[in-house]
Amino acid sequence: MxxxxxxxxxxxxxxxxxxxxxxxxxxxxxxxxxRPVIFLAAWVAVATAQGGSIAGYSVGDFAAYYVCLTFVSQLAMAWNSHEFExxxxxxxxxxxxxxxxxxxxYSVVDNIIFKLNTLPVLGLILVAISLSFGARYATQPWHVVAFVPSIILAAALLFMFNWVIASLAFWATRMRTANTLFQRASFVFAGQIAPISLMPVWLQAMSFGLPFWYMQGAPTEILKGSVTVEQALLIMAGQSLWLVVTxxxxxxxxxxxxxxxxxxxx
Amino acid sequence: MNGPVISVRGLRKVYKVHERETGLGATMRSLVRRRFKEVVAVDGIDLAIDSGEVVGFLGPNGAGKTTTLKMLSGLLYPTAGEAKVLGHIPWQREDTYLRRMALLMGNRTQLVWDIPAADSFLVLKEIFRIDDPTYRRRLDELVELLELQPLIHKPVRQLSLGERMKVEFAAGLLHGPDVVFLDEPTLGLDVSMQSRIRTFVKELNRRSGATILLTSHYMDDIVALTKRVVVIHHGRILYDGALADLAERMAPYKLVVATLRDGAADTDLSVYGDVVSRDGGRVRLQVPRALAAERTARIIGDLGTALADLTLEDPAIEEVIDRVFSGESVGEKVAVA
Known part of the structure; x- marks a missing residue:
């Protein structure tokens, strides 16, 4: 029914x-x-001190990346692992x-309501950040089209992953440690601390193999316009695979x- | 439906509880090796309840009443045993079962606190897939029976405990369950609200024919609502039968209440039985049930006109229950009704 x-x-x-x-x-x-705004400010300061760019990332690229990441993080956000305990x-x-x-x-509905309620204000803030840092997007129309299924997959993946952690509360009285572990892993592997292409190769390889990057970093790269069609399709395949597993x-x-x-x- | 609506065989629930002594040493040891203790909450009970029955489930704290209700409603998996309610195995929690059953627990809320109950009711209407005419009819009925009209449009958090309980009742019964498990429905309510809830439960059973299994610490609830009681203690059923027969089966004594005239108020009656209380000329004696008639006759014969009044009574139901739970009375399960 x-x-x-x-x-x-x-x-x-x-x-x-x-x-x-x-x-x-x-x-x-x-x-x-x-958090993403702090990272943005830090990378902008470092890039400026090094003559305007780091490994090909200009101040405008960093701004675009963190604006997209913030947008993605908000759209994909899930918190039920905290509430479920x-x-x-x-x-x-x-x-x-x-x-x-x-x-x-009930969590799906709470999730949708929070996002719809906060999206207009978030949009205004992100436009302001984009303008003040001179964000430089390489986004093509097809990137926006590809972003839609990718962010839906990312949100579903993060939501289900949260439910996996949440369900451990059936056995454990305190779930804070598991949540913190998940957050720390996201910090490194999801592309929060830096765009993944700035990471050492072995860390990049790990990120591609783990689910965290597919929750935040991957749709960010699509929205920012820094992937090819093939890469976007690969990302969505990875997201779908992890979603099924989760x-x-x-x-x-x-x-x-x-x-x-x-x-x-x- | 043929046969009992609720049938239970050998139902058992054992909780595994982490056990640790106090102190730093014990804390450190428990980090390395955790010790668990098994607590038997329900110890192989059998039960059969027919459609439309109202059965009182009696027992002290920790006797296994609520655990049994939680298993029968599907919240808990049993450790062993079988149960069928309305033809369903409860802990499989099939939607078709959940739509026909309700577990209402005193002091537990299922309504959204920040919005009026009427809005929560609309959510429940959709979740339980209640059609519009049925919903309106049931809501009208519940509003009338529980006098909810002034309450359902206020945010739930603004309601008093008693008001909230009434609204919770309505929320729990909107889907018209065939089986209702009531766990301490009058807990914490004042006397007048307790009485209203009792009247409501009686009316619910009369109007809808719902089968009701009720736990309560208040004997008034049990006496007002049930004819049949199941007494559970340490997870085992001690008695299952008519409330009226409980005293006869479980208390091996009767009470003789003798009222003595003024001049004879100090007469010693201990030769006839154990003096339980003495209030001026009014003396309560406990006598073995089998000897009650003979002792009564002797008192009348011996005291003659010194006696103003004499009655022979069964002990109060609370007293019987209290004796059972404190281990003073018969220990074996008494015949099932």
């Missing part, structure tokens, strides 16, 4: 709820863009498990997790 009426009702209730927390949503969004430990998961709808759907892992862990669930506090 179709999920459309359920999503419509959940979105309606979710927007009503979010309307009461608009400031909080905006603060979360600003908090999330601080609380839901399991406080018994908030139980009412959801007693309804004929997988708990994952989804299968989630299903496996979730089934076992439910068996281990102790429904405490509920």
């Amino acid at each position: 179709t999920l459309v009426p359920i999503y419509r009702a959940l979105l309606l209730a979710g927007f009503q709820q979010a309307a009461q927390y608009r400031v909080q949503s905006l603060l979360w969004m600003l908090f999330a863009i601080i 609380w839901e399991v430990n406080q018994g908030r998961l139980s009412p959801k498990l007693l309804r004929p709808l997988h708990p994952l759907h 989804y299968v892992a989630f299903r496996w862990i979730w089934r076992r997790g439910l068996r281990a669930y102790q429904a405490v506090g509920a």
